[in-house]
Amino acid sequence: MLLNGAALAPISYAVISAEWDFNKVQNKTATICLNAARAAQFKDLAARRGVTVGGLVEQIIADAIAAGELPDTLPGYYIAIDHRKARVSLAIEGEQVVNMSQAGAQSLAEAIATISDRNGSVTLVADVEPAIEVRRVGAAVALSVAGSTNTIGRSVASDLIRQVRKAADSLAANTEAKALQIKKKTVSV
Numbered sequence: 604m605l606l607n608g609a610a611l612a613p614i615s616y617a618v619i620s621a622e623w624d625f626n627k628v629q630n631k632t633a634t635i636c637l638n639a640a641r642a643a644q645f646k647d648l649a650a651r652r653g654v655t656v657g658g659l660v661e662q663i664i665a666d667a668i669a670a671g672e673l674p675d676t677l678p679g680y681y682i683a684i685d686h687r688k689a690r691v692s693l694a695i696e697g698e699q700v701v702n703m704s705q706a707g708a709q710s711l712a713e714a715i716a717t718i719s720d721r722n723g724s725v726t727l728v729a730d731v732e733p734a735i736e737v738r739r740v741g742a743a744v745a746l747s748v749a750g751s752t753n754t755i756g757r758s759v760a761s762d763l764i765r766q767v768r769k770a771a772d773s774l775a776a777n778t779e780a781k782a783l784q785i786k787k788k789t790v791s792v
Contacts, residue, residue, distance in 0.1 A: 635660075661758035668762075677762055682770050686777045691770045699748035704730040705778070708771035711735065712764045719744050719760045 637645065649659040667673040681694040691708040693701045703711060707730030714725040714737040724738035736747040744760045746753050755763065 657756070658758075661756070665758065665762075675762075675766065677759060677766065680763060680766075682766055684770050684773050686774065689774055689778060691767070691774060693767065695746060695748065695753050699746075699751050699753070701735050701748055702732050705771050705774040707731040708767050708774070711737070712767040712771065715744060715746075715760050715764050715767075719757050719764075 645659065646656055649656045652659060652662070654662065664673065668675050679696045681692075681697075683692045683694075684690075685692070689705065691703045691705070693703070693711070695701070701711070707727065710727055710729070711731065714727055717723070718725060718737045718739050722739045724736060726734055726736045728734040733749050736745075738745050738747070740754055743754045743756055746755070
């Protein structure tokens with residue numbers, strides 16, 4: 604290829620991939636293609652920050668969420684709050700749906716937090732339907748519902764913990780507000 608009569612070398616690309624498989628539990632991953640020079644800069648920046656390239660991506664996303672540039676949601680994970688029924692629903696990858704009370708949502712958030720920090724396994728059955736198992740798989744956290752398992756990294760687990768706690772807190776606040784309304788009606792009668 605020529606530009607103003609000068610020959611240009613073809614642009615080379617590097618592929619950064621985060622694919623992994625622990626104990627035959629497949630984590631859903633994506634591959635990002637970067638120009639080789641940018642990939643080298645990205646790896647250098649990650650090394651300077653003392654993180655992996657994946658960790659650098661996670662930092663950038665966390666910073667964007669904190670700055671309001673990205674919504675505080677996780678693609679593939681949908682949390683719905685039904686204040687009328689006092690339930691939180693968590694849909695995982697559109698396949699697994701877990702319905703929980705406020706206490707169940709708090710228990711799920713605590714289980715994910717505990718397991719992401721150490722090895723082990725917790726199966727939640729109270730205030731959660733169907734039961735959900737939270738366990739460590741390598742450095743990741745596996746969520747198993749009705750025989751289907753989804754594995755997430757620790758930073759995604761942190762986001763999910765925050766979002767489930769937020770939903771549980773919303774249910775608690777709504778319940779308190781309803782109790783105050785009932786109390787005011789009772790006092791005024």
